[in-house]
Amino acid sequence: MTGPEDGYRPSPRSRTIGTTVEQDPARDTVPAGSRVTGVHVHTVRDLRGRIAAHLVGRDRELDLLLAAVAAGRDVLLEGPPGTSKSTLLHAITGEWGIPLVFVEGNADLTPTRLVGHHNPARVLREDYTAENFVPGPLVEAMRTGGFLYVEEFNRAPEDTINTLLTAMAERRITVPRVGVVEARPTFRVVASMNPYDNIGTTRLSTSVYDRLCRLAIDYQDDAAERDIVDRRTGVASHRLVADAVAITRATRERDDIRQGSSVRGAIDLALVAAQLAAIRGVALPDEPSVEPPRGLPEDYTAVVLDALLLALSGRIFLDETLEATPETVLEQIWEDHFLLRPAAADPG
Numbered sequence: 061m062t063g064p065e066d067g068y069r070p071s072p073r074s075r076t077i078g079t080t081v082e083q084d085p086a087r088d089t090v091p092a093g094s095r096v097t098g099v100h101v102h103t104v105r106d107l108r109g110r111i112a113a114h115l116v117g118r119d120r121e122l123d124l125l126l127a128a129v130a131a132g133r134d135v136l137l138e139g140p141p142g143t144s145k146s147t148l149l150h151a152i153t154g155e156w157g158i159p160l161v162f163v164e165g166n167a168d169l170t171p172t173r174l175v176g177h178h179n180p181a182r183v184l185r186e187d188y189t190a191e192n193f194v195p196g197p198l199v200e201a202m203r204t205g206g207f208l209y210v211e212e213f214n215r216a217p218e219d220t221i222n223t224l225l226t227a228m229a230e231r232r233i234t235v236p237r238v239g240v241v242e243a244r245p246t247f248r249v250v251a252s253m254n255p256y257d258n259i260g261t262t263r264l265s266t267s268v269y270d271r272l273c274r275l276a277i278d279y280q281d282d283a284a285e286r287d288i289v290d291r292r293t294g295v296a297s298h299r300l301v302a303d304a305v306a307i308t309r310a311t312r313e314r315d316d317i318r319q320g321s322s323v324r325g326a327i328d329l330a331l332v333a334a335q336l337a338a339i340r341g342v343a344l345p346d347e348p349s350v351e352p353p354r355g356l357p358e359d360y361t362a363v364v365l366d367a368l369l370l371a372l373s374g375r376i377f378l379d380e381t382l383e384a385t386p387e388t389v390l391e392q393i394w395e396d397h398f399l400l401r402p403a404a405a406d407p408g
């Protein structure tokens with residue numbers, strides 16, 4: 061539930077930051093006078109610099125998200141999958157030195173699962189006690205002063221959302237047979253949702269929106285995505301990285317695809333293609349500015365085709381009114397990329 065993902069490592073100084081951006085948790089506003097002292101501004105700027113080192117781009121998003129949480133606010137991140145949401149939160153909480161408690165919003169996320177339950181075997185022996193209470197992610201985040209990150213927030217049942225709203229507003233909750241759980245000052249709720257996702261989701265009420273700051277996040281540009289694929293895969297061929305990114309981005313631009321693939325697809329495509337090339341004994345071209353198809357051998361483009369079918373076919377969602385399959389659409393994208401639009405394949 062907690063812990064680093066994406067190869068993220070906090071720097072050793074992070075724990076010293078813990079108390080500098082906190083506020084009176086019971087209050088809606090920061091007490092006058094402590095809001096923007098020189099120390100606070102300096103510290104949050106310093107913190108920002110260290111967080112940024114973990115990210116490719118995202119300067120504006122980082123500034124805004126950090127400003128919101130440093131101001132004691134809870135936040136809704138609205139963007140499709142694979143747009144740096146978890147990466148930003150891992151980097152912020154890691155450098156801040158506080159836990160990131162992750163929970164997925166779905167129909168099974170009842171208020172009990174969110175808050176916690178009493179261990180039934182121990183209850184039979186000992187009756188209900190505070191000691192045999194097994195904290196759920198909300199209580200864990202409140203007690204440890206962590207961020208509770210609720211992914212796909214709009215898939216959670218309404219009573220679960222209401223429990224969260226209470227915890228956000230009061231910064232404390234009452235748990236039957238346990239007592240009052242007070243949130244430590246750095247506790248925040250960060251919710252995320254995919255704006256293109258409308259199956260099985262709850263339409264959030266205006267009273268929910270009224271309690272959250274909202275940051276919309278979209279895909280990054282192709283240079284940033286190449287940089288991400290470079291960093292995450294270590295694939296040496298710049299040509300392959302550029303092709304993987306261009307092909308993945310093309311899945312987001314077609315009318316027959318309802319939702320295309322994120323940079324995660326490009327990462328997998330590059331990794332799979334590199335292995336497949338090794339298995340088949342195919343050399344990966346390194347020159348990124350070669351104009352396809354002239355400079356690109358057929359065995360290389362065939363590797364990319366097989367790898368992209370594997371990496372992307374489960375990640376694209378077609379317009380259901382059409383008869384196309386993910387495979388036929390992906391083959392067209394591959395043809396466009398390597399045979400018909402050489403300029404589009406040129407990363408330079």
Ligand SMILES: Nc1ncnc2c1ncn2[C@@H]1O[C@H](COP(=O)(O)OP(=O)(O)O)[C@@H](O)[C@H]1O
Nearest residue numbers: 066115116118141142143144145146147288323
């Ligand atoms: N700005 C970025 N800098 C570095 N890596 C990134 C960035 N954005 C995304 N990634 C990488 O892309 C993948 C998906 O990003 P992630 O933050 O998990 O997306 P989300 O949480 O929005 O679905 C991860 O492997 C992550 O390391």
Ligand SMILES: [Mg+2]
Nearest residue numbers: 145146147211
């Ligand atoms: Mg995520």
